[in-house]
Amino acid sequence: MPHPLAMDTYTDDEILTAMHTYEAATAALAGLSATAAGILAQRRRAAALAEAGPDASRTVQERFLTEAQAAVVDEIRLATGLNLPDATARVDLGRSPHARAGQIRTALTGGQCSWAMARAWTQATADVPADVADDIARYCLRPRRDGTALTYALFRDRLSARLLAHRGGAAQRDYDLDRRDAYATLTPHGTGEITVSGAAERIQAAIDRIDTLARTIRRGGDGRTLAQLRSDITLDLIIFGDIPALGTPLPTSTVAGTPRTTSNPEATPAENTTGQDSTGEAGPATPAWVRYFPGGLPPALLWVVVSAATLAELSDDPGTLANGTALPADTVRDLAFAAGSTWRRLVTDPITGEALELSTTSYTPPPRLREAIQARDGTCRAPGSRIPASRCDLDHNTPWPAGPTTADNLAAKSRRAHLHKTRGQWASRQLPDGTIVWTMGTGREYTTYPRQYDQNAPGRPHPDGDTSPSTSPLADLSTAPVNDQPVNEELVNDDPAVAADLAQGPPIDHRPRGRTAPTKPAPRPGPGRRSPGPVRPPSLDPGPPPF
Known part of the structure; x- marks a missing residue:
C-alpha cells in the first residue's frame, strides 16, 4: 500500500x-x-x-x-x-x-x-x-x-x-x-428538492403543463426566470391546490402563509384557491383516490420550533423542522408572522433544554397526553431515528395492562422500531428521568433522551461527565404548527406571532451492555438565567391505551 x-x-x-x-x-x-x-x-x-x-x-x-x-x-x-x-x-x-x-x-x-x-x-x-x-x-x-x-x-x-x-x-x-415514489431532500441552507417518479407519460404531461404555465406568466411580465417559475408553480400546486371535481376550496384560515405564496407573493388567501361548491361526485377524469377526501383535500401542515429570542430578533439561531432540519431565522420569522399561523408555548428545563410542559386547554385528556409525549420526545425515541413524533406510535415500554398508560411509560416510536420491540428483536426500558435504554439483538445498549429544544442549555451530563456552559438567557420556547387550523384558546396569528426552532434528533449514548451510567446532577443555571421552576405533569385519566 x-x-x-x-x-x-x-x-x-x-x-x-x-x-x-x-x-x-x-x-x-x-x-x-x-x-x-x-x-x-x-x-x-x-x-x-x-x-x-x-x-x-x-x-x-x-x-x-x-x-x-x-x-x-x-x-x-x-x-x-x-x-x-x-x-x-x-x-x-x-x-x-x-x-x-x-x-x-x-x-x-x-x-x-x-x-x-x-x-x-x-x-x-x-x-x-x-x-x-x-x-x-x-x-x-x-x-x-x-x-x-x-x-x-x-x-x-x-x-x-x-x-x-x-x-x-x-x-x-x-x-x-x-x-414509483415521491420524496424530499432538504439542504442545510433552507432549501430542498422534491423528486417524483412515475409513468413517463404522466411525468411528461406534468412538466409540460408546468412549463406552459411558467411561460404564460413570464409573457405577462413576471420578472422571474422560467426555472424559478417552474419551481414556484409546482410547489404552489402541491401545497395550495385541490382536485377540481371535489370543488371544495381549502379554508383560507387553515393555510398559514398564503398571503406570501411563492407564485404570487402579494396574493390573498382567496386568490390562491379555486373551485365551486362540492357536489360530492367526482368527474370521469378525477383520480380514484379522491373518494377518500369527500370534503376536500386537507391543508399542508408544517411544524417548526424556534426560541423566543429568535422570534424577537434578539438572536439569529435557526429554527428546526420536526425531523431536525434547520431553517434560517429569517425564514422562520416569516412563517411565524404570516396570517393564520398558530402558536403554542413550550416551556423547557433551563438545564437540560428539554420540554417541561405543553400549554394547551383545547383537547380532552387523551389527546393532550399524546401531544405532551410528542412534544417531550420530538422524534421517534429509537436510537438513530429522526422520524417526527407526530408520525409515530405511542408505545408502552412496559406492555399494557401491566404497564400504565401514562407519560412515564409511553414513548414515541416509529412503526419500524415499534415492531422490532413487539417482535422481541429489541427491548426497551424507560427510566424515571425520561431516558430510554434500548437493548439490541446483539446485546449492545443505546440510551436515548427527550429532545433538547434549547440548544443553548447545558443539556444532560454526558456519561463522561462533560457539560457545556449555558449562554442563552431564555428557556421559554414557542412552537408553531405553522399551517394548522386554529383551535380553542390557542393564539391565532392575526397580528405578528411566534413560530418555530429545530433541534437535532434525540442524542444517543452507546455503551456496552450492563454499564448504563446514572444521570448526574447538572450545574445550576448561570447568572441572568430564569428557571421556570419545577412543573408537575397534570393528573390525567387517559382511558384505554391508544392501540
Missing part, C-alpha cells in the same frame, strides 16, 4: 497508481463488510426460524425472517452510520449464495468494482433467478477495451440493458412503476 506521507516524492503516474490502490482497498473493505453483515443476518434468521417453530406455516416463517433481517439492518446502521439502502444492500449481498453473487463479491473484494456498482446490482437483481443475476454480473463487469477503469455510469448502462433483455420492455416498466 503506498504511504501517503511519501506522496510528494511520487511521479504523476505513481500518484494515480496510489489512488487506484486506495479506491480498490475501499471497495475491498466494503466487500468484507458485506460478508460480515451476511453472517450476522444468517445467524439472526436461523434464530428467528427456531423461534417460529418447525410447525409454523411458510407465511409465518417469512414474517419472522423479514422482521429479524430488518432488525439486523437497523443495528448495522446504528453501529456503522450507514444509511438504510447501504446497510440493506450489505446484508443482501453478504447472505446471497455464491451462485448468485459470487462474481460481484469477488470483483468487490478484489477492487475491480466499487461499492456503488455492487449495491446497484444487488438492488436491481433482487427479483431475478440466481443464474440470471450471475449472467448480468458477468456482463456488467467486462473490462473496457481501451484499458480504462470501469465507471459507474457505464456499469449502470450495462445493468439496465441486460435487465431489459432478460425482463422485456413491459416487465421492466411494470417493475419500475411498482417502485
Whole structure:
C-alpha cells in the first residue's frame, strides 16, 4: 500500500497508481463488510426460524425472517452510520449464495468494482433467478477495451440493458412503476428538492403543463426566470391546490402563509384557491383516490420550533423542522408572522433544554397526553431515528395492562422500531428521568433522551461527565404548527406571532451492555438565567391505551 506521507516524492503516474490502490482497498473493505453483515443476518434468521417453530406455516416463517433481517439492518446502521439502502444492500449481498453473487463479491473484494456498482446490482437483481443475476454480473463487469477503469455510469448502462433483455420492455416498466415514489431532500441552507417518479407519460404531461404555465406568466411580465417559475408553480400546486371535481376550496384560515405564496407573493388567501361548491361526485377524469377526501383535500401542515429570542430578533439561531432540519431565522420569522399561523408555548428545563410542559386547554385528556409525549420526545425515541413524533406510535415500554398508560411509560416510536420491540428483536426500558435504554439483538445498549429544544442549555451530563456552559438567557420556547387550523384558546396569528426552532434528533449514548451510567446532577443555571421552576405533569385519566 503506498504511504501517503511519501506522496510528494511520487511521479504523476505513481500518484494515480496510489489512488487506484486506495479506491480498490475501499471497495475491498466494503466487500468484507458485506460478508460480515451476511453472517450476522444468517445467524439472526436461523434464530428467528427456531423461534417460529418447525410447525409454523411458510407465511409465518417469512414474517419472522423479514422482521429479524430488518432488525439486523437497523443495528448495522446504528453501529456503522450507514444509511438504510447501504446497510440493506450489505446484508443482501453478504447472505446471497455464491451462485448468485459470487462474481460481484469477488470483483468487490478484489477492487475491480466499487461499492456503488455492487449495491446497484444487488438492488436491481433482487427479483431475478440466481443464474440470471450471475449472467448480468458477468456482463456488467467486462473490462473496457481501451484499458480504462470501469465507471459507474457505464456499469449502470450495462445493468439496465441486460435487465431489459432478460425482463422485456413491459416487465421492466411494470417493475419500475411498482417502485414509483415521491420524496424530499432538504439542504442545510433552507432549501430542498422534491423528486417524483412515475409513468413517463404522466411525468411528461406534468412538466409540460408546468412549463406552459411558467411561460404564460413570464409573457405577462413576471420578472422571474422560467426555472424559478417552474419551481414556484409546482410547489404552489402541491401545497395550495385541490382536485377540481371535489370543488371544495381549502379554508383560507387553515393555510398559514398564503398571503406570501411563492407564485404570487402579494396574493390573498382567496386568490390562491379555486373551485365551486362540492357536489360530492367526482368527474370521469378525477383520480380514484379522491373518494377518500369527500370534503376536500386537507391543508399542508408544517411544524417548526424556534426560541423566543429568535422570534424577537434578539438572536439569529435557526429554527428546526420536526425531523431536525434547520431553517434560517429569517425564514422562520416569516412563517411565524404570516396570517393564520398558530402558536403554542413550550416551556423547557433551563438545564437540560428539554420540554417541561405543553400549554394547551383545547383537547380532552387523551389527546393532550399524546401531544405532551410528542412534544417531550420530538422524534421517534429509537436510537438513530429522526422520524417526527407526530408520525409515530405511542408505545408502552412496559406492555399494557401491566404497564400504565401514562407519560412515564409511553414513548414515541416509529412503526419500524415499534415492531422490532413487539417482535422481541429489541427491548426497551424507560427510566424515571425520561431516558430510554434500548437493548439490541446483539446485546449492545443505546440510551436515548427527550429532545433538547434549547440548544443553548447545558443539556444532560454526558456519561463522561462533560457539560457545556449555558449562554442563552431564555428557556421559554414557542412552537408553531405553522399551517394548522386554529383551535380553542390557542393564539391565532392575526397580528405578528411566534413560530418555530429545530433541534437535532434525540442524542444517543452507546455503551456496552450492563454499564448504563446514572444521570448526574447538572450545574445550576448561570447568572441572568430564569428557571421556570419545577412543573408537575397534570393528573390525567387517559382511558384505554391508544392501540
